[in-house]
Amino acid sequence: METLSINKLVKTFKDGNKEETILKGIDLELSQGEITALIGASGSGKSTLLTVVAGLQKSTKGKIIFEDRELTEMNPTQLRAVRAKRFGFVFQHAHLVQFLTVQEQLQLMVDTAELNWSKKKREEEIKSVLQAVDMWSHKDSYPDNLSGGEKQRVAIARAIIHQPSMLFADEPTASLDSKRSIEVIELLRSLSKERNHTVLMVTHDTDMLKYADRTVIMKDGVISES
């Protein structure tokens, strides 16, 4: 069963009177609980595809259907709600909120997703997710005092705390050395499998491909299965 299906997706950038079509009719189906790796040359449009699908920028043409709703028809408010409640994000940089402790970052996400969890449930969930990423002992630390790998683990925790259906990851390991990269990607995989997230992950690093269930390649604005 597919969670998300992309249908003849086109994205054109207009720069003054110069037009450039980056996505030239993408078709892709993402199945529930499956990890899809997206690879391709730099500038091929991987990040563009990811952000359009995640509702962070508008598509030019085509359809994106997520859980039987058409994202391409939604207004910004509806898209925001979908992002808050059903999507999780991990970026190249952790992008944590500087003035919040590890634990508070997750609390903020729970609030943002408008989950009416009881205080007890919220505490339990945060504890279990932080234990899963092995950051519980750092729950009261601020981002400034964490290493790159630790920050990224917190970012993963923040991406899954509200139990989203889809996880978008754009080069989640690119800012880490190879040892930390493997730790983070293994973590991402095991958590996604355990919690049944559908994952779309952009990567440069071919070492990461073995952690994906399937790999798709972006080339000349279209996608092909490897």
Add this chain to the structure above:
Amino acid sequence: MKVAWKEIVKFKTRYLILGTIIFLISLLTMTISGLANGLSYDNASLIKDLPEGTFYMQEKSEDQYNLSHLDEKKMNKIREAAPEATFLSIQMGELENGNKNHSVVFVSTTNSSLFPKVEEGEVILNNSIMAEGVNQGDDLTNSLLDNKLTVEDFVDQQKFSHSSIAFINSTDFQKMYRTDTFQIAFVEGDDTPKFDGLTQYSNKDFLNTIPSYNAEQLSLNMIVIFLLVISGMLFGIFFYMINVQKLGTYGILKAVGMKTSALFKMMWIQMIIITFISLILSIGISQLLTLFMPEGMPFLLTIESASIMSLLFLGIGFIGATLSGFQISKVEPIQAINQGGV
């Protein structure tokens, strides 16, 4: 609420600086407005203490009370329409005590519950004259008057044109200034009659006919308004700078689905917290200041006017912060993601 507070705590210095500036500006504003208010009382407590009503003067006096004459005929016409009308006359003058001169403002009125009643040959003085060595029972003289005026009593804070008032009987007043008329009529209430040949003034309009009053209040109020505008701009600039530094964070929070309104709320809460603490401090300290003000310095800051000013500060801070917050609504999450960061 919690997130907003967390940020203040984490970036103490920033917010402490803003708070200190707001505190100093609001303290200055309160002090100056206390002074404006004090001066206005010092200038015209005689009028300021009256209930709302209407003043009447002769039209041809052109707003100058000492050129206005209400003769018996006009007074009767006013009494017919408003039996409770009070008539009064005001004139600068001097009282001598032995060889010492005291400048005063002579005020004489018809019988009225609004002013003290004085018999012929008596005078009731503002109590600041006491400090100049005049006591109850003293006989005072005036070069224009043959008989003496005995100090009957003292009253608190009765001043006009920055001078102490001497209430005297209308017979004495008319003898001194060779007149048989009153200058001004006052009728209490808001439903007051109109008369041909007489100009009407509200209490405020009448105050503005006192030349020094208008000039003083205008310049002090200008300063207060400037300070309010400056503090509004400070809020705007400060939050603008803080927001610029946080645009990345805002973008990411928007990307993960946070509402723009939630981000605004956070900024507003911070603005309210900072302003509130600063205002409490400046109200407290300005009240303390009144204790240490030199005697005779006209300063009057009521809790009411302090609260009104505080509300103004909150309103202006709100506007300043909100204007600078427009950047927040313009942030595109996608830019923030591409920029990297913490």
